[in-house]
Amino acid sequence: MLTDQHRLALGRLLAAQGFPQEMQAADRMAGDGSDRQFYRFAVGDFSLLAVLPSTGQPQGMAEARAAHAIGCHFFTHGVPVPRIYGFAEECGLILCEDLGDTKLHDLLLLHGAEGEEAEEAEAYYHQALAALAHLQTETRRGFQPEWCWDTPRYDRALMLTRESGYFRKALCEDFLGMSDLPQGLDQEFAFLAERAMQEPADFILHRDFQSRNLMICEGKVRIIDFQGARLGPLGYDLASLLIDPYAGLSPPRQQALLCFYLDALATHIPLDRGRFIEGYYYMTLQRNLQILGAFAFLSKNRGKDFFRQFINPAAATLYEHLDAPQGRDFPSLRAVVEQARTLLEAVV
Incomplete structure (x- = not known):
């Protein structure tokens, strides 16, 4: 679940990107095989995704850091991955583009x-x-x-x-x-x-x-x-x-x-x-x-x-x-x- 620490981190990341600060209720999304948590929420006219590291895996934070670094690298090189807007190092939260629901x-x-x-x-x-x-x-x-x-x-x-x-x-x-x-x-x-x-x-x-x-x-x-x-x-x-x-x-x-x-x-x-x-x-x-x-x-x-x-x-x-x-x-x-x-x- 989104804790107070997560919400504070989200607010900081949103402010850094110039997004509106009024975040609507976050809806948790189902994952497949991953133990990470995914939350969709709206700020203004934007739909964004907050990705939280797995709490049940000892390397959850390392996985989150990898997702941030590799995702930014891929995006910079023109790979069609979601845009990453920010990363909260203290809790592993990634703020990124919401790509919708269609696989x-x-x-x-x-x-x-x-x-x-x-x-x-x-x-x-x-x-x-x-x-x-x-x-x-x-x-x-x-x-x-x-x-x-x-x-x-x-x-x-x-x-x-x-x-x-x-x-x-x-x-x-x-x-x-x-x-x-x-x-x-x-x-x-x-x-x-x-x-x-x-x-x-x-x-x-x-x-x-x-x-x-x-x-x-x-x-x-x-x-x-x-x-x-x-x-x-x-x-x-x-x-x-x-x-x-x-x-x-x-x-x-x-x-x-x-x-x-x-x-x-x-x-x-x-x-x-x-x-x-x-x-x-x-x-x-x-x-x-x-x-x-x-x-x-x-x-x-x-x-x-x-x-x-x-x-x-x-x-x-x-x-x-x-x-x-x-x-x-x-x-x-x-x-x-x-x-x-x-x-x-x-x-x-």
């Missing part, structure tokens, strides 16, 4: 992701991919790894603990009660991480670039939830959007959007398309494992049942990717996914 996912629910009625969504996907290519490449100038509250780089340790390890613990063991997992599973996870580490990783990674973190405001795509940005490979964010279980894009649609992204990326950097596509397969597997671990954890441990409905589609996507020729290197993972899909039919 790209909302439009997909309304019009669908495929077919004749999906033309509007197609245009927004193109906007998002062009913005992603710009973010990943052009914001490297001046980006400070010390801003990153979690880890400064997407690396092997993160893959093994927070993605493949997350999948094993949160989905297989805790959510589905699977035991006696194949002995070769950890070796396959290590191989996957080593292969993913071969991708150039001196780009800027959003880390959760999907349809619920893309707002539609006045006909433009705007990017939110960027506080986890760090250095990393290009393909991960692309995979986040294209295999996004909220959207359920068909493989042909994913392929078409992949081609659009590569065209956009080639306007920023020299690009070996063949190498990118080869490495993209492994980034997709990594992201898929992370999604399944996160959705299982949020459903079971945080009581956020919204995510439960997307576990089955995400498992189906992982199974389909393992059916590709490169999937022959992951027989243990494939066996686990087959068993998980059977169990999921009974619990999801």
